[in-house]
Amino acid sequence: MGAALVDSLEHPARLLVARRSAPPQFAGMWEFPGGKVEAGESCEDALLRELEEELGVTARLGAEITGPGPQGWPLNERAAMRVWLAEVAVGEAQPLQDHDDLRWLPLSPGDHLEALPWIPADRPILAALRAATASPAIP
Numbered sequence: 001m002g003a004a005l006v007d008s009l010e011h012p013a014r015l016l017v018a019r020r021s022a023p024p025q026f027a028g029m030w031e032f033p034g035g036k037v038e039a040g041e042s043c044e045d046a047l048l049r050e051l052e053e054e055l056g057v058t059a060r061l062g063a064e065i066t067g068p069g070p071q072g073w074p075l076n077e078r079a080a081m082r083v084w085l086a087e088v089a090v091g092e093a094q095p096l097q098d099h100d101d102l103r104w105l106p107l108s109p110g111d112h113l114e115a116l117p118w119i120p121a122d123r124p125i126l127a128a129l130r131a132a133t134a135s136p137a138i139p
């Protein structure tokens, strides 16, 4: 479960990106904060819990960024991840767990976001996020 945490669900202008501190094969790569579901949790509850643990914020979830499969976006041969838009309801995000850097980067056209070394599996999710948050063209 991952969160595309934006500054405002109504008018998204910035995205919170997080740099993983572990495990070694992902350390230094950027991702959507989140984690795995624990027994008895819904996906949404798991995501809210992970955002509290990792970033110290209470979040509000928006629409799901639907992936190509029922489990969401493929990460590898075995795993997939569902991703929701979200905004911070209470608190200020800090890298408390799993991350050593956080940045709020503009979603406006440009290459700020794409220039980061993302976990490769996340790039299609980023593209879908861009499509979902693009402002309608001004005629």
Ligand SMILES: Nc1nc2c([nH]c(=O)n2[C@H]2C[C@H](O)[C@@H](COP(=O)(O)OP(=O)(O)OP(=O)(O)O)O2)c(=O)[nH]1
Pocket: 001, 002, 026, 030, 031, 032, 033, 034, 035, 036, 037, 075, 079, 081, 119, 121, 122
């Ligand atoms: N959180 C997150 N994980 C991702 C992304 N892209 C990606 O391939 N992954 C992979 C890395 C991990 O193998 C897995 C998620 O594990 P995790 O380490 O974040 O979850 P967790 O805290 O619940 O895991 P654990 O340490 O309790 O086992 O998904 C992403 O954007 N966000």
